[in-house]
Amino acid sequence: MSSVEKTGSDSGAIENRASRMREKLQKELEPVELVIEDVSYQHAGHAGMKGRTDGETHFNVKIVSKGFEGMNLVKRHRLVYDLLREELDSGLHALSIVSKTPSESPP
Known part of the structure; x- marks a missing residue:
């Protein structure tokens, strides 16, 4: 399995x-x-970042x-949002999702 994390200020x-x-x-x-990928730094100063000090508010996810x-695309995204509901309820402001099956993803 390949797993990559790119995080901002709290990478440690x-x-x-x-x-x-x-x-x-x-x-x-x-x-x-x-x-x-944590892309929160790209949104500094936006409404979703006001009052946030951890900077972990915007993410790109490829799975x-x-x-x-x-599953169609909507069901896939709903599943990911449901799995990450706790994060969304606790400060995750935006999530960009690319969801594919192995047969849809090039090697």
């Missing part, structure tokens, strides 16, 4: 948002590829999993 934190997201997605979807087979 023991349990940052990207790590929690990775754990939840790996546990439930057993991805063959998982890339989580390739057999668990998406038979």
